[in-house]
Amino acid sequence: MNNSNNRIEPLPRCIVLDIEGTTTPITFVADVLFPYARDNVGRHLSATYDTAETKDDINLLRTQVEDDLAQGVDGAIPIPTDDAGKEEVIAALVANVEAMIKADRKITALKQLQGHIWRTGYENNELEGVVYDDVPEALEKWHALGIKVYIYSSGSRLAQRLIFGKTNYGDLRKYLSGFFDTTVGNKKETRSYIEISESLGVDKPSDILFVTDVFQEAFAAKGAGLDVMISIRPGNAPLPENHGFKTITSFAEI
Numbered sequence: 047m048n049n050s051n052n053r054i055e056p057l058p059r060c061i062v063l064d065i066e067g068t069t070t071p072i073t074f075v076a077d078v079l080f081p082y083a084r085d086n087v088g089r090h091l092s093a094t095y096d097t098a099e100t101k102d103d104i105n106l107l108r109t110q111v112e113d114d115l116a117q118g119v120d121g122a123i124p125i126p127t128d129d130a131g132k133e134e135v136i137a138a139l140v141a142n143v144e145a146m147i148k149a150d151r152k153i154t155a156l157k158q159l160q161g162h163i164w165r166t167g168y169e170n171n172e173l174e175g176v177v178y179d180d181v182p183e184a185l186e187k188w189h190a191l192g193i194k195v196y197i198y199s200s201g202s203r204l205a206q207r208l209i210f211g212k213t214n215y216g217d218l219r220k221y222l223s224g225f226f227d228t229t230v231g232n233k234k235e236t237r238s239y240i241e242i243s244e245s246l247g248v249d250k251p252s253d254i255l256f257v258t259d260v261f262q263e264a265f266a267a268k269g270a271g272l273d274v275m276i277s278i279r280p281g282n283a284p285l286p287e288n289h290g291f292k293t294i295t296s297f298a299e300i
């Protein structure tokens with residue numbers, strides 16, 4: 047795409063970016079965001095227990111935990127009914143959420159609650175998003191070229207707006223056209239990328255370039271006909287031998 051890179055492939059009309067391991071170090075998510083959520087989930091639930099937002103979060107978690115218990119998922123414990131009292135309910139919710147975070151589960155019930163907890167952290171200046179140094183310049187370049195850039199992350203759309211709204215390079219949302227999360231589908235399922243492709247209204251799925259760090263996500267996106275590159279960043283998981291995808295270590299290579 048960039049003449050200096052002598053990229054000969056045609057410009058993608060759209061670029062869809064993963065976050066953890068792609069725009070943002072895995073260490074920021076694993077060592078800052080997830081511990082913040084774990085350490086503040088009890089305080090958050092207690093402070094917002096009677097709000098409609100948290101009631102919705104709790105209902106989602108109740109449904110997820112019922113399914114986890116039926117499936118025998120490690121760490122799942124029953125959540126008492128509301129008449130057991132607020133403290134009892136919150137204690138069970140905290141135990142389940144801590145187990146979900148420890149297992150790095152990419153489920154909507156967890157991600158929706160995490161986004162609400164992180165919102166407080168950003169508002170209180172306890173959190174600031176982190177992106178790699180090559181990201182802002184690439185976003186600005188693509189924006190100038192008229193390329194639409196979207197985010198597809200397991201983090202909720204709120205969490206995505208928060209991280210890009212307050213980064214180490216300021217507010218980057220002006221370069222982003224939209225956000226997709228697990229409500230469109232799991233990132234390792236091809237139908238999720240078909241759904242995204244339909245939503246973006248491109249002529250053909252290959253008009254979209256998807257960039258992620260996870261092989262299974264790349265494979266699922268390729269199955270939907272998207273153009274795919276894999277991001278290699280410090281601390282990312284190793285890739286399978288002969289994975290067959292183009293890899294990049296910086297957005298400047300796109």
Ligand SMILES: CSCCC(=O)C(=O)COP(=O)(O)O
Pocket residue numbers: 064065066067075079152157198199200201202205206209233
């Ligand atoms: C929006 S920042 C938090 C990202 C997150 O919760 C997560 O699990 C990262 O998953 P991704 O799909 O972006 O690798």
Ligand SMILES: [Mg+2]
Pocket residue numbers: 064065066067068258259260
């Ligand atoms: Mg990722």
